[in-house]
Amino acid sequence: MLITRHAEAEAVLADTRYVPPPVRQDGAEGTLAWLRAHVSRFSTGEPHAERRRALTDLLDGVDPAELREQARAMTVQRRGDWRGVPTDVLATALGVADTSAVPAAAAGYLSGEESPRADAAVAELLTQAGLPAITLLLQGYAATEGLIENALERARPGDDVDALLHETLAWHPPLKATRRLDTLTGDEVTIDLVTANREAPHSHVTFGHGVRPCPAPAHALALAAGVLEGVLG
Numbered sequence: 333m334l335i336t337r338h339a340e341a342e343a344v345l346a347d348t349r350y351v352p353p354p355v356r357q358d359g360a361e362g363t364l365a366w367l368r369a370h371v372s373r374f375s376t377g378e379p380h381a382e383r384r385r386a387l388t389d390l391l392d393g394v395d396p397a398e399l400r401e402q403a404r405a406m407t408v409q410r411r412g413d414w415r416g417v418p419t420d421v422l423a424t425a426l427g428v429a430d431t432s433a434v435p436a437a438a439a440g441y442l443s444g445e446e447s448p449r450a451d452a453a454v455a456e457l458l459t460q461a462g463l464p465a466i467t468l469l470l471q472g473y474a475a476t477e478g479l480i481e482n483a484l485e486r487a488r489p490g491d492d493v494d495a496l497l498h499e500t501l502a503w504h505p506p507l508k509a510t511r512r513l514d515t516l517t518g519d520e521v522t523i524d525l526v527t528a529n530r531e532a533p534h535s536h537v538t539f540g541h542g543v544r545p546c547p548a549p550a551h552a553l554a555l556a557a558g559v560l561e562g563v564l565g
């Protein structure tokens with residue numbers, strides 16, 4: 333089933349009858365499959381609540397205003413070459429020194445596509461950090477860079493960075509859809525975030541809604557705003 337109406341999107345995202353499509357639980361320890369079986373994003377019920385709490389506790393110690401300033405400074409220092417800046421700034425705030433494995437691990441994290449390369453990337457990250465910090469880096473990676481890309485495509489000289497970002501979030505979200513399993517019927521449900529947003533751009537569902545919305549919209553926006561300030565001057 334495809335959900336395109338804003339009210340229905342919110343209703344599905346707020347109803348525990350709909351869960352993320354289950355992921356395999358039998359991956360060997362330290363692999364991508366094992367990681368996906370242990371993160372908040374793909375869990376339900378009490379494990380989800382507990383794992384999500386670990387993320388929000390960690391995020392509480394990271395000040396979005398500092399992320400913004402560091403993202404701006406790093407972008408300027410790298411002469412506008414902003415790719416990787418959001419991840420590097422967030423990683424530093426989380427105490428993770430080497431982010432070179434993030435892109436390969438992030439590529440399989442949402443899709444579930446397993447590969448020796450993705451497994452090696454996850455293993456490398458596990459030598460440096462615990463699951464909550466790794467989850468934040470992998471969740472944030474593509475979405476934050478996607479938001480920056482979409483905003484830069486529309487940027488005009490003199491634009492207010494925060495207004496540009498809010499408009500981009502409402503009309504050009506970096507994540508176009510999210511999926512759920514209907515536990516009553518067994519049907520798979522796809523929520524089309526782009527179409528749902530068009531009906532109510534001022535209360536967009538770009539950061540999700542209900543049971544498991546993005547726990548880090550302020551952090552994501554701060555990272556993106558800092559990069560844009562660094563690029564646009």
Ligand code: HEM
Pocket residue numbers: 345371372373374384387422467468469471472473475476479505506507510511537538539540541543544545546547548549551552553
């Ligand atoms: C523009 C950037 C971002 C967007 C648009 C975005 C959007 C989303 C959305 C829509 C979800 C919910 C998925 C669903 O309901 O199926 C989500 C979940 C999540 N996001 Fe973000 N996100 C962004 C950046 C970030 C960043 C920078 C972080 C980390 C600091 C982060 C961490 C997470 C986590 C951990 C979850 C899973 C929450 C849970 O399992 O309960 N996101 N995000």
